[in-house]
Amino acid sequence: MQSIQDLLRGALVVSCQAAPGNPLDDTEAIRRMCLAVLENGARGLRLNSPEHIEALRRHTAVPIIGIQKRYRDGELFITPDFESAVRLAAAGASIIALDCTRSTKDRVWSPDTSWKTLIERIHRELKLPVMADIATLDEARAAAAAGADFIGTTLNGYTEETRDVHSFDWNLLSSLIQELSVPIIAEGHISDPDLARRAISAGAWCVVAGSAITRPGVITAKFVQAMTKVERKSAVIGVDIGGTAIKAALVHGDGSIEFPAKVPTDASKGRAAIAAGLIKAISAVLDSACSSGKTPEAIGIASAGAIDSETGSVFAATDNLPGWTGFNLSAFGEENFKLPTFVANDAHAAVLAEMHFGAARTLSDFVAITVGTGIGGGIVVGRKLLAGQHGFAGTVGHQVIRAGGEPCNCGRKGCLEAYVSTCALLREFERLNGTLDTSLDSAARALEINRLARAGDGAARSAYATLAGFLAEGVANIFNILDPQAVLISGGLISGYPEFIRQVEIRTRELLHFGEKRAPLIIAAEAGQFAGVQGAGTLAFRA
Numbered sequence: 320m321q322s323i324q325d326l327l328r329g330a331l332v333v334s335c336q337a338a339p340g341n342p343l344d345d346t347e348a349i350r351r352m353c354l355a356v357l358e359n360g361a362r363g364l365r366l367n368s369p370e371h372i373e374a375l376r377r378h379t380a381v382p383i384i385g386i387q388k389r390y391r392d393g394e395l396f397i398t399p400d401f402e403s404a405v406r407l408a409a410a411g412a413s414i415i416a417l418d419c420t421r422s423t424k425d426r427v428w429s430p431d432t433s434w435k436t437l438i439e440r441i442h443r444e445l446k447l448p449v450m451a452d453i454a455t456l457d458e459a460r461a462a463a464a465a466g467a468d469f470i471g472t473t474l475n476g477y478t479e480e481t482r483d484v485h486s487f488d489w490n491l492l493s494s495l496i497q498e499l500s501v502p503i504i505a506e507g508h509i510s511d512p513d514l515a516r517r518a519i520s521a522g523a524w525c526v527v528a529g530s531a532i533t534r535p536g537v538i539t540a541k542f543v544q545a546m547t548k549v550e551r552k553s554a555v556i557g558v559d560i561g562g563t564a565i566k567a568a569l570v571h572g573d574g575s576i577e578f579p580a581k582v583p584t585d586a587s588k589g590r591a592a593i594a595a596g597l598i599k600a601i602s603a604v605l606d607s608a609c610s611s612g613k614t615p616e617a618i619g620i621a622s623a624g625a626i627d628s629e630t631g632s633v634f635a636a637t638d639n640l641p642g643w644t645g646f647n648l649s650a651f652g653e654e655n656f657k658l659p660t661f662v663a664n665d666a667h668a669a670v671l672a673e674m675h676f677g678a679a680r681t682l683s684d685f686v687a688i689t690v691g692t693g694i695g696g697g698i699v700v701g702r703k704l705l706a707g708q709h710g711f712a713g714t715v716g717h718q719v720i721r722a723g724g725e726p727c728n729c730g731r732k733g734c735l736e737a738y739v740s741t742c743a744l745l746r747e748f749e750r751l752n753g754t755l756d757t758s759l760d761s762a763a764r765a766l767e768i769n770r771l772a773r774a775g776d777g778a779a780r781s782a783y784a785t786l787a788g789f790l791a792e793g794v795a796n797i798f799n800i801l802d803p804q805a806v807l808i809s810g811g812l813i814s815g816y817p818e819f820i821r822q823v824e825i826r827t828r829e830l831l832h833f834g835e836k837r838a839p840l841i842i843a844a845e846a847g848q849f850a851g852v853q854g855a856g857t858l859a860f861r862a
Contacts, residue, residue: 323382323413323448324455324468324502324524325698326362326363326381326382327362327382327502327504327524327525328364328502328524328525329519329524330360330361330362330363330525330526330690331360331361331362331363331515331526331528331529332362332363332364332365332382332384332525332526332528333353333361333363333364333365333366333523333528333529333532333533334364334365334366334506334527334528334529334533335349335352335353335356335365335366335371336365336366336367336527336529336533337349337533337534341406342534343533343534345397346374347374348369348380348554349371349374349375349672349685350371350374350375350378351378352533353366353787354374354378356532356533356860357379357381358501360465360625361381362381362382362668363377363381363382363383363384364379364381364382364383364384364543365383365384365385365386365416365506365527365529366383366384366385366386366412367388368388369385369387369406369407369409369410369601370410371751372407372410372411372412373411374627375411376410376411380716380806381413382412382413383411383412383413384412384413384414384415384450384527385398385407385408385410385413385414385415385416386398386407386415386416386418386524387399387403387404387406387407387410388530388862389403393434393760394621396415396418396857397417398415398416398417398418398437398589399416399418399432400432400437401432401437401440401441401444404437404440404441404445406447407442408445408447408757412447413448413582414447414448414449414450414468414469415441415445415447415448415449416448416450416451416471416473417437417438417449417450417451417452418434418452418453418474419434419451419453419458419461419462419465419467420452420453420455420458420474420478421454421455421457421458421478421480429452430456430533434462434624435465436464437449438451438462438465438466438467439466440596440841441466441574442466443765448468448469449466449467449468449469450453450467450468450469450470450471450504450747451463451465451467451469451471452471452474452508453470453471453472453474453475454472454474454475454476454477454480454481454505455475455478455480455481455491456491456494456495456498457497458601459495459498460498460816461465461580462501463499463500463501467501468501468502469501469502469503469504469524470495470499470501470502470503470504471503471504471506471507471527472487472488472491472495472503472505472506472507473504473506473507473527474507474624475487475488475491475507475508476488476507476508477507478680480809481815482549484508484524485508485510486508486681487505487507487514487518487681488508489509489517489521489644489682489683489804490520490804491524491687492505492518492523493522493837494617495802496521496522496523497505497836497837498504498543499862501817502524502525502528502695503522503523503524504523504524504525505518505519505523505525505526505676505689506527506528506529506633506665509526509527509528509529509531510531511531511666512532513636513681514677515528515680517805517840520838520840521838521840522690522733522838527682530557536819542671551573551630553568553615554569554570554571554577554613554614554615554616555569555570555571555607555615555616555617555618555619555856555859555860556568556569556601556605556608556615556618556619556658556714556856557570557619557621557849557851557852557853557854557855557856557859558578558597558600558601558618558619558620558621558852558855559571559621559665559668559849559851559852559854559855560584560597560620560621560622560623560640560665561584561639561665561851562584562586562604562640562692562760563583563584563586563838564581564582564583564584564635565581565582565583565593565597565599565600565839566579566580566586566600566602566848566849566851566852567579567580567581567601567603567604567811567852568580568849568852569604569607569608569613569615570619570852570853570855570856570857572860573676574672574676574846574853574856576852576853577607577608577611577613578603578604578607578608578611579604579849579852580603580604580607580755581598581600582596582599582600582603583596584596584640584841586639586640587641587719588639590641590642590643590646593640593642593643594646594651594706597651598648598655600651601618601655601656605656609688610688614781615658616658616659617660617859618652618656618657618658618660618661618859619661619662619663619668619854619855619856619857619858619859620649620652620657620660620661620662620663620849620858621650621663621664621665621667621669621852621854621855622638622641622643622662622663622664622665622667623636623637623639623640623664623711624636624637624644624649624664625664625710625711626662626667626710627710628663628664628706628710629646630649630663631648631649631660631661631662632645632646632647632648632649632662632768633645633646633647633648634709635709637693638728639692648660648662649661649662659859661855661859662858663855663858664706664710665851666687666689666695666696666697666709666713667697667704667706667854668850668851668853668854668855668857668858669687669689669695669697669809669844669846669850669851669854670687670696670697670699670704670713670854670860671704671853671854671857672696672846672850672851672852672853672857673687673807673809673844673845673846674702674704674742674856675731675853675854676701676845676846676853677807677844677845677846677850678805678807678842678844678846679699679805679807681806682699682804683699683700683702684699684700684701684801684803684804685803685804685805685807686698686699686713686715686797686801686803686805686806686807687699687806687807687808687844688715688790688794688806688807688810689808689809689810689844690739690740690790690806690808690810690812690813691740691741691810691811691812692741692742692762692808693716693728693736693740694715694716694735694736694740694793695713695714695716695841696714696715696716697712697713697715698712698713698801698803700801704837715793715797715806716734716735716736716739716740716793717731717734717735717736718734718735718793718796719732719733719734719735720733720734720735720738720789720792720793720796721733721737721738724736724737724738725743728763735790735792735793737738738786738790738816739786739789739790739793740812741761741762741765741812743786743789744768744782744783744812745761745764745765745768746763746788747781747782747786747855748768748778748779748782751776751778751781751782752778753768753769753776753779753782753790755768755773758861765812766811768782768783769812769813769814769815769816773816773820774818778819780818783813783816783818783819783821783822786819787819787822787826788822788826790808791822791823791826791827791830792830794806794823794827794839794841795827795830795839797829797840798827798831798837799831799832804840804844805840805842806839806841807841807842807844808841808842808843808844809843809844809846810852820841820842820843823841824839824841827839827841855857
């Protein structure tokens, strides 16, 4: 027979509870809710009270984490005495959960009911495992030392000490997994499926989700609040200046865009041509917006190169935009369109889009990498994008991974960008005797290699595998230096080929010291082809 630990490994456990006075605070309502979640894949339940547990135990043998909520003087206590545990066990609970936070020390239910005593008695007399609901690492250490069989992050954000925590604490989860041998259950603030998936990927034994699944009132309120925010947000114009095209659109506060426009950059013709394309793109969006009765309140511009954040000018341009150094984008936007104009580096803008609208919505510390003609990047610490003294922070493509190696367009040799880029992919594919139409430009040939890789072509897949190995070296350096929660990867060069990111993750883990214990989380960015436009929009919203 499988142990309870085995049954719960990798499982979704659904907490089916209702607050006192809620329309769903009824045993039959809870029973039906539980049957619905079990029918759709939940492999465990967390239930409050013997009545609810008994009602479900007649229908299922899945593990049930039992708790008994008790109230006194307005304060909530979770399974505060042994008598409560006895009744939960008699009703069919598989695990008894207790509040093992530091706060219980000063407000025990009675003098002989410390949680340490309860753990010992539940083990000895009821022969059941105990789940310790904790809020901090120190509390988890104490619970593990006292013999808790599972430790849950349940109360992080709900105690006086952690009251400023309003989202899932990934650093806490990581510390618990690395330091303790007890199975760690991720619970509390698990508000969507991506968070549950990420928790399991990070090493959580299982995930408990509650309000996001079982509380219609909470779910409805989130919809209403989100829709209200959209209605109240003004709109701005977001612009992304790339080497081949200038993209623009009307950007709303939720990240959605309208009236997208795209014009050639004509970068080879110099500064005047780029500026003319910029006017054309912004004007197209502005005209469409005004025709629809929408008035943009500002402009956000993302441009390649280092940006002087104080003046809004291009401090140093890349080779893709000749003559662009020194161009004052902020003044240009304000003079031509009479709108406040805010400017950032294009890679940084893409990172802002991920942070506010994409895969990093719930992350506080991460690094984003864009793979294309070169390698762009951005570093976020504490939900703040690091720009650096001259706007160069996050240029992860110019870390040297091969001393004296391939020449890089920055003037050095052996940079990561020299090994992971459009040119590097073409070079590797040709080395493997892959054949392409030489009449195509480099971007078109790279897209063809991407198509061939997705179709199973051996040379194309091998070329990508080689690039993945080089990128893993750079990503491993990032994890060693910054220890971020995650690294996000995006870019047209790897679009539609998820195998590349999987290979980078596997190889990074192999390169890292204790890579298996601190498994790196490397995921695909989500913001899409208008990430730069969306990110530029956030500059104006948050100015």
